[in-house]
Amino acid sequence: MTGAAGTIKSTSPAVPRWARKSTLVLVIAALALAVFGTTTQTWLTVQLDPGQLGQGVSQNGLQVQGSKAATTVTALALVALAGGLAASIAGRIARWVITAIILLAAAGIVAAAVTVLADPLAAAQGSIAAATGISGSNVQVALTAFPVLAVAAGALLGISALAIVPAGRYWKSRTKYDAAATGAVTGPAQPADEIDSWDRLSRGDDPT
Incomplete structure (x- = not known):
C-alpha cells in the first residue's frame, strides 16, 4: 500500500518455526558441537597382550579417542560450526556457499566415522604403534557408541544445512x-x- 510519504511497504510472510534464523543456527551449532564432543570420548578400546602393555596403557586396554581414530572429524566439526554461525550474517549468495561447505563437512564426518565402524582395527593402528612401538598388531578392538553418534549427528547436520537456503527467504x-x-x-x-x-x-x- 502507498502511504502519504510515497513509500511502499511489503508485508512479510509469517516465518515458520523451522525457518527462524535463531532456531536453525542454534540447531547447526548444537549438532556441530555434538560431533566435536564425540571426538573427545573413547571410540575404540584395544585389548593388548600383557607383554605389549606400555606406559600410559591401563590394564583395561588402550583407550582411543575419536580425535585419534578419525582425525578429520574434529576439524570438520569446527568448519561446520563456523559455517552455521556465518550463515546468520551472510547474504543470499553467501548462504549457498555456506550450505555447500557445511554439506561437505557433514559428508566428511559421516564418511570418516563409517570408516572407523567398518574397520576399527585399522583406525586404531596409529594409537597402537604410538603406545607399544609395534605396528600391524593383531589385537582385539571393541567399538563404543560414540562413532555411531557421530554418524547420526553428521547426517542431521547435513539435513539442517539443506534448510539454510529455503529458510533464508524469510530472513x-x-x-x-x-x-x-x-x-x-x-x-x-x-x-x-x-x-x-x-x-x-x-x-x-x-x-x-
Whole structure:
C-alpha cells in the first residue's frame, strides 16, 4: 500500500518455526558441537597382550579417542560450526556457499566415522604403534557408541544445512544488495538494522 510519504511497504510472510534464523543456527551449532564432543570420548578400546602393555596403557586396554581414530572429524566439526554461525550474517549468495561447505563437512564426518565402524582395527593402528612401538598388531578392538553418534549427528547436520537456503527467504535483509534481490522496498527513514545504518553511513548518507 502507498502511504502519504510515497513509500511502499511489503508485508512479510509469517516465518515458520523451522525457518527462524535463531532456531536453525542454534540447531547447526548444537549438532556441530555434538560431533566435536564425540571426538573427545573413547571410540575404540584395544585389548593388548600383557607383554605389549606400555606406559600410559591401563590394564583395561588402550583407550582411543575419536580425535585419534578419525582425525578429520574434529576439524570438520569446527568448519561446520563456523559455517552455521556465518550463515546468520551472510547474504543470499553467501548462504549457498555456506550450505555447500557445511554439506561437505557433514559428508566428511559421516564418511570418516563409517570408516572407523567398518574397520576399527585399522583406525586404531596409529594409537597402537604410538603406545607399544609395534605396528600391524593383531589385537582385539571393541567399538563404543560414540562413532555411531557421530554418524547420526553428521547426517542431521547435513539435513539442517539443506534448510539454510529455503529458510533464508524469510530472513531479514541486512544490506541494500539483499533488499534489491528480494524485491523489498522500504522508506529512507526506516533502516533495516544497525548494520544497515553503518552501511549507509559508510556511503555518506545520514540515516537520521
